[in-house]
Amino acid sequence: MNAVGVARPRIEGSAKVTGAARYAADVPIEGLAFGAVVLSTVSRGRIRDIDISAVQDMPGVLGVIDHRNAPRLNPKAGGFFGPDGQLQLLQDEVIPFAGRPVALVVAETLEQAQAAAEALLVTYDEEPHDTEFSADHPAGRPAITLFDGPVDVGDVEAELAASAVIVEERYRTPEEHHSAMEPHSATAWWEGDRLEAIDSNQGPFTIAAALATLFSLPLDRVHIRTEHVGGGFGSKGLCGPQLILATMGALRFQRPVRVTLARSQVFLSTAMRPATDQLIRIGADADGKLRAIWHEPAFEISPLAEYIEGCTELTKTLYAAPAIRTGLTAVPLDILPPYSMRGPGAAPGSFALECAMDELAERLGMDPLELRLRNEPSVGPVSGLPFSSRNLVACLREGARRFGWDTRDHRPRLRREGPLLVGTGLAATSFSVGAFPSSASITAEPDGTFTVAIGATDLGTGARTALTAVAADALMVDTERIRLQISDSALGPAWSAGGSRGTTSWAWAIIEAGTKMREQGGSGTVTVDTTQLLGDLASMERHAFSAVFAEVTVDPATGEVRVRRLLGMYAIGRVVNPLMARSQVIGGLIGGLSMALHEEGIRDRVSGRHVNADFAGYHIAAHADVPDIEADFVSDYEPGIPMGVKGAGEIGNVGTAAAIANAVWHATGTRQRSLPIRLDRVLEE
């Protein structure tokens, strides 16, 4: 009766396709008022005045909250990266970036609130801003080292000097936006002295903890629930402006207040992936054996909050080399604070590393696949620690077999079909694996079912369905006997849906609770917390791996690049649900395709503002851009985590941009080192 490993359709599938599933902004609440957010239109400066006279008498308006009357917030509040100035909304007149909320207008209806927000007159004293990112910006300084810190093993200079072939190139990726379908929405109200909220987020417990600190409330007086979440991709891992402002509204007006961001506001005020500029040098012997990898990425941040775009994790993981040096530079600018997005760090980092490896293969006259096989490490290239399990070679070989790689002529610009040039490319990837402390409880019900409670969130990935299967196997019962409760901060501490660590973290707690429940005879209630167990996990290199293959066509007369085929082979440990895991990595591959060809946040050079903050201007792949995609899994098992799970969330996004860029080179003979691969970058005279 194993439920784990069986392809099952998602539990809430029917509710979603019939429209019955409720999202945060859909929940009916009596006495609801609506808040509309007003964003700063200048990139740096101070609010001179907010004139509410034209607004306060507009129909339905309850009032305006701004820095002059907002509740004081606790500056210690933050998240994973420490105190977060982005949470300090409406605290002073300082404008740190265009898109910073400056006021909340609350009214009886959404339309009244929006009309009043548009009529609100805000004037600014502008100051010179700096939104121009470059790797050698004078403000650049080392990134914090919470993870992906600098390394320097071996003698990089000597190994490069001794190399027969060296690649030294710079790769650039632009600002990108998460672009979840569901805009961020929160509704907050008071029940007695307890703050209640329904919020669109990736982890109700961590968000509740941040919100409690922010408003100086005891955690047991803050209760946050999520409903169905229409994607997050990292942008809902933060205590978002919608929740902070809705809470302020509920405090001020003593009734439920809902704040739903407009699409442009999601772009301007939530989060984004920072632009990166990555210098990479790789040296190798003539036989393709690597001597040195030196990878120095710079990325932009805001002075409001620390963040790490960990571009060099793969550089420390994928290939054996006697010398490896990495170091991340953070460049503070007057921009929206960046935050984790779709394969954070690894997605832009792999674009640089895996394109550089392809360039190395070209200069060596070698099959790019063979180059990777030749540099397979036996232990962690930097740490020297053993791998818990490493199946990159299996991904590469099986992917190559299915893709038909062995018939590829590795020279560029040889395949033509009418006016089109055709090329293929590949990339190898990894994404680190782990789990964070979580708690779960299981109660045996009188009717023979088990209530399994954990503070998880389902972003649309299928967490409900996966955790139901995990719980059934842990309790050794059918899935029909599992009543899963998630999406509620009151269910106890639990990691968020993020970092490819949702399923591992939650499953671990559920499995422990299930074991205890069986040990006590299947009755009563058990509650577990995995903090201690996680601390006992042996130090090893733990990663998921994949190989991505792409075939593209290029029309050199128009510069149009179209992806014809994508194939991803994944080693993600034991696959909890092959049907949903496949959906998830296919989604990741499409995200990677979008990153390769389309996505780019564009700023006005004069004002520093984003000028394409909507889906008309910010392009993500449309259906017609998405080709036949094959995604499958090689046999893999993570020995350190119960049931052998590694996590599928992030890795699907990783490597696709490099595979496509390498395929564009193979088609045209021209390297594309800046994303996205826009047609003007490919167009030929």
Next chain:
Amino acid sequence: MKEFAYQRVVDIHDALIAADGGARYLGGGTNLVDLMKDGVEAPTHLVDVRFLPLDGIRETADGRLVIGATTTNSDLAAHPDVRRRYPALSQAVLAGASGQLRNMATVGGNLLQRTRCGYFATQVCNKRVPGTGCPAIAGEHHNHAILGWTSSCVATHPSDMAVALLAFDAVVHYETLDGPGEIPLAEFYLPVGDTPHEESALPPGALITAISLSGSFPRSRYRKVRERASYAFATVSIAVGIDDGGSARIALGGVASQPWRARTAEAVLLDNPGDFRAAADAELSAAEPLPGNGYKVTLARNLIVSVLSEVCA
């Protein structure tokens, strides 16, 4: 909340009376309603013209094809006479928007849609409020005009359909309280000059009733280049048709404030029928690209050469 009156009419005279009183015509609403949501347009009175007897496509006794103004884009693209006589028109319409939008959008409204310049949609500019400048010229203009623009405005016209119609010398028919009138499409859009907010030569309050086409262009082709495979406005597009006398008609999209008839190229081809490159170079010698959109000159040149080669093959 911004309130406005909505009026549904079944008689053209009622529509004209409403417009005379300040009402705006509402067709499919696929552009106007978006602009109202964004605060770019703020009409106080909408008169819905979709129930007027202006729907459908018919051939006249003298062989012209008359397309009613409220015909949907979908119906236009699918019509057998359009596909037979003007395949590039059908291709152009199908290259625009999405299936859902084409089911709503009307032919008359398509002609009058506004630019998709991001500045126009999100802040004031000369096209919205005369005298407030054109931020795109010093700012982001990757997908802006290379021909016919002025320091007042560098926005492009977004229509695909109008590019094909221009190549086929379509005529726009309208009705006013003073009686009917017509304007060749070639004269329908006004030059930018220093009045980019004035976009068409329609008299005030005029209601587009139909578009008519003469001749037949079975050898015609519309090619649209854009940043993704669907659901994006043209970077550069081209309509080419060969008329009864064997002469090429060429119109470009995505390069100017209006669909751009490439008459210079056409003239070169009259003298040198096979020299597509010379025709393209001659047309584009007038191009004035900005620092960020010079690639459009190359792209337009390549498209003129490749689509002429294809249609003339």
